[in-house]
Amino acid sequence: MAVALLGGLAWVAVVQGGARIGTPMGQALAGSAIAALATAAGALPALFVRRISARWEDVMLGFGAGVMAAASCFSLILPGVAAGAGILGSKPAGAAIVAAGLVLGALFLLLADKAVPHEHPGAGRHGPGWMQLRRVWLMVFAIALHNFPEGMAIGVGFAGGDASVGVPLTAAIAIQDIPEGLVVAVALRTVAYTPLKAAGAAALTGLAEPLGAIVGVALTSGFAPLYPAGLGFAAGAMIWVVSHEIIPETHRKGHEQAATLGIIGGFVVMMLLDTALG
Template sequence: MQGILVSILVGLCTGVGALPFLFIKKVPQALKDGLLGFASGIMVFASSFNLIQPALKDGNLLSVIGGIIIGTMILTFIEHLIPHTHTKNYDENDDSSVLKKNILLAIAVAIHNVPEGFAIGVGYGTGNVSTGLSLALAIGVQNIPEGLVVAAPLIEGGYPRGKALLFSFLTGIGEPIAAAIGFFAARLTDKLLPFILSIAAGAMFYVVSHELIPESHCNNNEMLATYGFIIGLILMIIFRTVIGE
């Protein structure tokens, strides 16, 4: 139950990222890209040390590799169901193209929150509160810039602020549902736990490599996004050191 409640709060963090738009209308693109890089660094660390490391400890190499592949394939299948494109592939002077891009971006973030919620549920399902809390904090922090990235183009394109904020909050609605599935899946049998952890990690690696990093490199801010990535990693190293294993 605690994991599901925490996942609700984590899902709401996407809306928190949109709150600055109550006071401002435009956020510099460089800041958005830097924050996406920052979120990527957090996700890579959380997936590697909070999912893959315990999976390797309690399982075997084959189950971990298989889980990563399955997680990647699941997200690839979803990508084919609801394809979307990165910022550079749209004509900024075409209003319908921009609107389509913004809607697809929001859908993409909502889809990405599903494996993240699943990972939180799995983390708590292990019985290790520290693992669940670490994953929840990492994903919550990286959800904030995602919420900003969802709301920014909508508001800048003339969308009412209230609707854009609501849209941003709604992108996190799948997290508690996925967390419940992950929690009960992890509780089914200890033997499957390393495999389930690896599936969650594979899905999160896919999100970072296929979505967050390419999106952060679309606007000639690659270096800023890279530094954001490193800062995200460092932050998680500090956090892990402070709370322990």
């Protein structure tokens, strides 16, 4: 059902994007729907596989972290500085407004982590109030929470009407979402969820991305300086997730070298992809 819901969302987004091919909102909805479907696609193998080795899980998460880190640099920060320089007439001013957005994005995730009960796959409980919520759904909610700024990044990427920013960013987030969807679904299977429920719950976390995309476009389309600031905000949020959430998780089980190779591989792939698509 979750996959069907995401498929319907993608169809609506693509139709809307086709009907308004020149509008940032239509493009952002289409891009975020593709990213959401990537999460669902990643969850599908959990229908047949109950668990994956901890080493491969860390490598896959590391690869996704590398993709996100490269996307933050090449698809958010650098275009943001260029856009800010064009709007403000000064490269230092452009860099400053992106830097301010980056700090705000990281602070937003910091406050969200402190305010919302959450878990990471296999890492135990974090945050206040965890006894009121089921363990597994805390983890699912945490993943959905982190998908929201990824959707915002897609929205901001298309808000300026420049596909050379939005398309590589969408590709990066979709690539990162595939292993994330698999890891979440397999984690749900290990705590006695049926294959369909595990894959469906993991797929549903992708619904946060179209919501984030709508917010990203809405917040940065009306006032020009908000566009580079929004790119910085999205970069700060993504870098926070990579550094605070993903890398510590991949280094927790003794697979630091394999995970780091995954990070480097993801960074290189995204760097080449951004060059090809940008």
